Structures are given as C-alpha cells and as structure tokens.
Amino acid sequence: MFEEDVFEIWESSGKSALTVKFLTKRFISEYDPNLEDTYTSEEIVDQQSVLVKVMDTADQGGPMNCERYLTWATAFLVVYSIDNRRSFEGCQQYLDVVTLHTKGVQSKAPIVLVGNKLDMERYRQVSKSDGLALASQHRGLFFEVSACLDFAAVQRVFHEAVREARREVERGLPVRPLYISEDKPVVSLSAAPLIAPCFKELPAPATAKLVTVKSSRAQSKRRAPTLTLLKGFKIF
Ligand SMILES: Nc1nc2c(ncn2[C@@H]2O[C@H](COP(=O)(O)OP(=O)(O)OP(=O)(O)O)[C@@H](O)[C@H]2O)c(=O)[nH]1
Numbered sequence: 001m002f003e004e005d006v007f008e009i010w011e012s013s014g015k016s017a018l019t020v021k022f023l024t025k026r027f028i029s030e031y032d033p034n035l036e037d038t039y040t041s042e043e044i045v046d047q048q049s050v051l052v053k054v055m056d057t058a059d060q061g062g063p064m065n066c067e068r069y070l071t072w073a074t075a076f077l078v079v080y081s082i083d084n085r086r087s088f089e090g091c092q093q094y095l096d097v098v099t100l101h102t103k104g105v106q107s108k109a110p111i112v113l114v115g116n117k118l119d120m121e122r123y124r125q126v127s128k129s130d131g132l133a134l135a136s137q138h139r140g141l142f143f144e145v146s147a148c149l150d151f152a153a154v155q156r157v158f159h160e161a162v163r164e165a166r167r168e169v170e171r172g173l174p175v176r177p178l179y180i181s182e183d184k185p186v187v188s189l190s191a192a193p194l195i196a197p198c199f200k201e202l203p204a205p206a207t208a209k210l211v212t213v214k215s216s217r218a219q220s221k222r223r224a225p226t227l228t229l230l231k232g233f234k235i236f
Pocket of ligand 1: 032
C-alpha cells in the first residue's frame with residue numbers, strides 16, 4: 001500500500017524524447033516507460049562516420065541496477081529536467097555510480113549532464129550554474145536543451161559525446177613524434193593541414209553506443225530519477 005505523502009507522480013526527464021528527437025528530428029510526447037530498446041544511427045561527426053547506438057532502457061532498479069549499462073557503454077548521458085529539482089538531485093547517484101565505475105580505468109567514459117525541458121524556463125527549479133557545478137564535479141560536459149525545440153541543439157549533445165569518446169581514444173594512444181627533416185619545412189603545430197591528416201589516422205571508434213535509462217513515472221520521493229547512458233555512450 002502506498003502512502004500518499006511518500007509517492008507522487010511527476011513527468012520524467014525526457015530521455016526517450018531526446019533520443020527520438022536525435023534520431024528522427026521529431027518530438028513525440030508519449031512513450032511506454034516500460035519498453036527498453038536500442039536504436040542505431042549512422043552519423044557524420046567532424047567528417048568521420050560513426051555508428052551511434054542508443055539504448056533507451058526501462059530503468060526499473062535505479063542506480064543500483066546499472067551493471068548491464070556500465071559494461072556496455074563508452075559514454076554516459078545523465079538527464080534531468082530543469083523544472084524538477086528532484087530529478088536533478090537524483091542525478092547525483094547515477095553520476096557517482098558512473099564515476100566509481102570508471103575510476104582507475106585508463107580511458108575514462110565521458111559523462112554528459114543534460115538539463116532537458118528548456119522550454120519550461122518559467123517553471124525552472126534548477127539553475128544553470130547548479131547544473132554546471134554538478135557536471136564539473138564529475139568532469140563532465142553540460143548542456144541545457146529541449147526535446148521539443150531546436151533539433152540542432154539536441155544533435156550537438158550527442159555529437160559532443162561522440163567527440164569526447166574519440167578524445168578518450170586519442171588520450172590512450174602513445175604520443176608520436178613529429179617528422180622533421182632538413183629537406184622539408186617544419187610544419188607549425190597550429191597549421192590546419194596537420195590536424196586533418198592526423199585526425200584521420202586515429203583509430204576512432206566506429207561505433208558509439210548510447211543508453212537511456214528510464215525511470216518509472218510514479219516514483220518515491222526518496223528514489224533517484226533519470227539516467228541517460230551512452231554505450232559507447234551510456235545515458236542516465
Ligand atoms: N515541455 C517538455 N516536455 C518534454 C520534453 N521532453 C520530454 N517531455 C515530456 O516529458 C514526459 C516524459 O518524457 P519521456 O521522454 O517519456 O521521459 P523519460 O525520461 O524517457 O521517461 P521514463 O521512461 O518514464 O523514465 C513526456 O510527457 C514528454 O512529452 C521537453 O523538452 N519539454
């Protein structure tokens with residue numbers, strides 16, 4: 001039996017809406033929160049193609065039931081709703097789980113904290129600076145977007161996650177010395193032509209996997225809210 005003061009209904013943070021917006025450019029307002037699905041999209045990010053896999057999960061067990069995502073993902077999107085303070089506070093637990101998971105691992109899985117429902121500005125309960133502060137505590141990127149507004153802004157969130165994942169791959173590579181010969185001019189490090197060929201040679205991941213973890217809409221006040229997970233990327 002549920003006591004009224006322990007449970008309440010609130011709208012979820014919009015992980016499915018963001019995923020669908022990214023994949024189809026459309027905002028769809030209702031989803032079955034119990035369905036778990038993985039979607040694939042071939043994307044071009046910085047002139048390189050990448051297969052982005054997004055897992056939109058039914059997160060029944062909260063942050064303690066993350067194991068399957070943690071081992072699958074290469075990056076994590078943690079989503080809260082800017083008009084719901086509790087959804088923001090619940091992110092902390094997911095961020096802790098992800099941070100703990102990547103602790104000691106040489107190549108860190110990027111974390112992206114996303115404040116969704118920017119169109120609900122007038123009902124805002126979480127300031128931008130709070131979002132920024134939480135993201136930087138976990139060395140993550142931070143964005144505020146709306147799944148029902150601009151597609152480009154939503155696409156940017158996912159593409160930045162891909163970029164971060166690539167950077168992690170690069171960080172794991174041994175530093176190669178520049179080739180310098182007396183016959184050839186030394187190329188300036190800031191010269192653009194040097195960047196492009198080097199970038200192409202990098203074994204950037206061909207697949208980026210994103211996971212969205214869903215929470216139920218009827219939630220305990222004590223329970224954490226939503227997690228978007230990038231597998232390649234993991235989204236909490
Ligand atoms: N105003 C507004 N509503 C949104 C936005 N994104 C999602 N919603 C609404 O918020 C509700 C929850 O969206 P979902 O995408 O199902 O959220 P979720 O995090 O996947 O939800 P669960 O699967 O239940 O955890 C739906 O009614 C959406 O229409 C947004 O950017 N702005």
